[in-house]
Amino acid sequence: EPEVTQTPSHQVTQMGQEVILRCVPISNHLYFYWYRQILGQKVEFLVSFYNNEISEKSEIFDDQFSVERPDGSNFTLKIRSTKLEDSAMYFCASRAPGYNEQFFGPGTRLTVL
Amino acid sequence: QKEVEQDPGPLSVPEGAIVSLNCTYSNSAFQYFMWYRQYSRKGPELLMYTYSSGNKEDGRFTAQVDKSSKYISLFIRDSQPSDSATYLCAMTDTTSGTYKYIFGTGTRLKVLA
Numbered sequence: 001e002p003e004v005t006q007t008p009s010h011q012v013t014q015m016g017q018e019v020i021l022r023c024v025p026i027s028n029h030l031y032f033y034w035y036r037q038i039l040g041q042k043v044e045f046l047v048s049f050y051n052n053e054i055s056e057k058s059e060i061f062d063d064q065f066s067v068e069r070p071d072g073s074n075f076t077l078k079i080r081s082t083k084l085e086d087s088a089m090y091f092c093a094s095r096a097p098g099y100n101e102q103f104f105g106p107g108t109r110l111t112v113l
Numbered sequence: 114q115k116e117v118e119q120d121p122g123p124l125s126v127p128e129g130a131i132v133s134l135n136c137t138y139s140n141s142a143f144q145y146f147m148w149y150r151q152y153s154r155k156g157p158e159l160l161m162y163t164y165s166s167g168n169k170e171d172g173r174f175t176a177q178v179d180k181s182s183k184y185i186s187l188f189i190r191d192s193q194p195s196d197s198a199t200y201l202c203a204m205t206d207t208t209s210g211t212y213k214y215i216f217g218t219g220t221r222l223k224v225l226a
Contacts, residue, residue: 031211035214035216042216042218043216055210056211056213091157100205101147103159104156104157105156
């Protein structure tokens with residue numbers, strides 16, 4: 001069964017460093033999303049991406065964040081200068097055209113020290 | 114008022130019990146309602162998806178939507194220890210076009226053998 005994959009599973013970084021979180025969405029999906037979940041809190045929408053551009057972003061998704069689809073398979077989330085409060089699980093999700101269901105990856109746990 | 118409210122639990126039930134999980138919401142534009150299961154430090158796994166009001170059954174799971182009350186439910190029949198997880202409700206509307214999901218906080222369920 002096709003699934004969304006994410007790498008790395010766990011990333012530890014120092015405050016102020018840049019991180020890139022990678023996702024491989026399901027192959028025929030065209031709509032991509034990033035969500036985050038701070039420990040003990042709810043899953044929150046960050047950004048949606050379609051046709052090589054951002055279609056919607058939340059207020060969390062400030063200038064420190066960017067997304068990219070560098071090739072036909074990967075979808076990345078970059079945090080330019082990490083802060084302690086960026087520590088969270090980051091989930092990538094994808095959706096097929098004509099369907100509403102989003103399928104989530106296993107997540108990347110980001111720890112900022 | 115929060116957009117989506119969900120009792121965080123924890124909810125402990127004996128094996129074989131019928132479990133009822135619920136969410137209320139405030140945005141009347143929501144039309145699509147999802148239930149996800151999330152094991153500790155893993156990604157959300159789609160369980161059920163319903164559109165508008167009514168019931169939908171899949172094996173031991175039944176999802177119910179009452180749009181007039183802005184209330185959704187997930188019932189689990191013959192609960193098993195393997196059902197122990199956090200259950201997340203999520204919902205979306207079509208007005209933004211991006212189908213971003215708004216999640217509840219999740220209800221932690223423990224099924225005791």
